[in-house]
Amino acid sequence: MPPLEAFEAVLRAAETGTFSGAANMLEITHGAVSRRIAVVERWAGFRLFERHGRGVRLTEAGQDMAAQLEHILLQLRDMSLAGPRDASLPIVRTGVINSFARLWMIPKMARLEGEPKDLHILLDIDSRLMPLAADRIAIRYGTGPWPGSRTIPLTGEVFRPYATLALAATLPRDPEPQDILLYPLIHDQHDDGWPIWLDNARLPLRSQDRHLPGYDLTLLAAAEGLGIALVREPYGTETCKNLGLVPVCDRATTNPKRFHIVTHQGHQSAAAQRLAGRIATLFSASLP
Numbered sequence: 001m002p003p004l005e006a007f008e009a010v011l012r013a014a015e016t017g018t019f020s021g022a023a024n025m026l027e028i029t030h031g032a033v034s035r036r037i038a039v040v041e042r043w044a045g046f047r048l049f050e051r052h053g054r055g056v057r058l059t060e061a062g063q064d065m066a067a068q069l070e071h072i073l074l075q076l077r078d079m080s081l082a083g084p085r086d087a088s089l090p091i092v093r094t095g096v097i098n099s100f101a102r103l104w105m106i107p108k109m110a111r112l113e114g115e116p117k118d119l120h121i122l123l124d125i126d127s128r129l130m131p132l133a134a135d136r137i138a139i140r141y142g143t144g145p146w147p148g149s150r151t152i153p154l155t156g157e158v159f160r161p162y163a164t165l166a167l168a169a170t171l172p173r174d175p176e177p178q179d180i181l182l183y184p185l186i187h188d189q190h191d192d193g194w195p196i197w198l199d200n201a202r203l204p205l206r207s208q209d210r211h212l213p214g215y216d217l218t219l220l221a222a223a224e225g226l227g228i229a230l231v232r233e234p235y236g237t238e239t240c241k242n243l244g245l246v247p248v249c250d251r252a253t254t255n256p257k258r259f260h261i262v263t264h265q266g267h268q269s270a271a272a273q274r275l276a277g278r279i280a281t282l283f284s285a286s287l288p
Helices: 004-016 019-026 030-044 060-082 098-112 193-198 215-223 237-243 270-285
Strands: 049-052 055-058 091-096 120-125 136-142 149-153 158-164 185-188 210-212 228-233 245-247 258-264
Touching (some): 004 019, 004 055, 004 060, 019 030, 091 098, 091 270, 098 120, 098 136, 098 215, 136 270, 158 193, 158 215, 185 193, 185 215, 210 215, 215 237, 215 245, 228 237, 237 245
Parallel strands (some): 091 120, 091 136, 185 210, 185 228
Antiparallel strands (some): 049 055, 136 258, 149 258, 158 228, 158 245
C-alpha cells in the first residue's frame, strides 16, 4: 500500500494539471512528485496521467481513482481537523468558498453554532465542490440547482457600485454608466457583474481596471481608493459599512446568481438541518 503522501501527490497533480504545480503545493521537488505518482501507478497497475500540452491530465481510470481518493482523504481530514472539542456536540462539516467564510460565516459563527452552543462547525475552505453526506452541507454560488443534491436558494442579490466617500464625492449626484466608466473598475475575476450592470456584454479589457481573485478582495481594494467595486447587496452591504464604502448611484441590476444551501439528497443529521435553517434565517435577516 503506498503511503498517504503518494496519494496526496496524485490529487495535487490532478488539481494543478502539472507535476511542478503539485510540487509547489506540497513543498517538495518535481522529481519527488514523479516518484510518488509512479509508486501509486505500480500499485494500481495502470497509468493515472497522460501528457496534455505542457501539463498532465488524468486518464479515465485515473479519474475514478482520484474521486475515491478525494473522498477518503476528506474523511481522514475530518478526524484530524476536529481537534479538541466537547465530544457531546455533533460536527457539521460545511463547504464554503474563501470570501463567504471571511465576509459572512466567521462573523456569525457563534449564532450559527447556537446560543447555547449545540453543534460544532468545521469549515472546509475550498472553491471546489465538497462531497456531501448526512453530516455535511455546502454553500455554493451560482444559478443552481446542482445534480444529485438538494438545493435551497438563499436571498437574491442585486449589483450596485460602491466606492470611498472621497471618490463618490467626485461623481455626479446620480451618475450614468458612462460617468462610472471614467474611473477604474474593480472586478472579481470569477464573476461577470460589471457587464450586467453596465448592460454591455462586450465590455473591453481596460488597463486601468483591476481583476482580483476573490470578491472580498474587490471590497478591500475599493476601500483603499483603487477604484469602484460592484457590490452584491445584501451580501456585501454590512462589509461595505465596516470598510467605509458607500453606494455611488441608485441604479441596481439583478444578479442572476445567488448563494444556495446544498445538502445530501438522503437523510440529513439533526445538527445539519439546524445549521441549514440558521444560515437561511440569518441570510434573510441581512436584508436592509
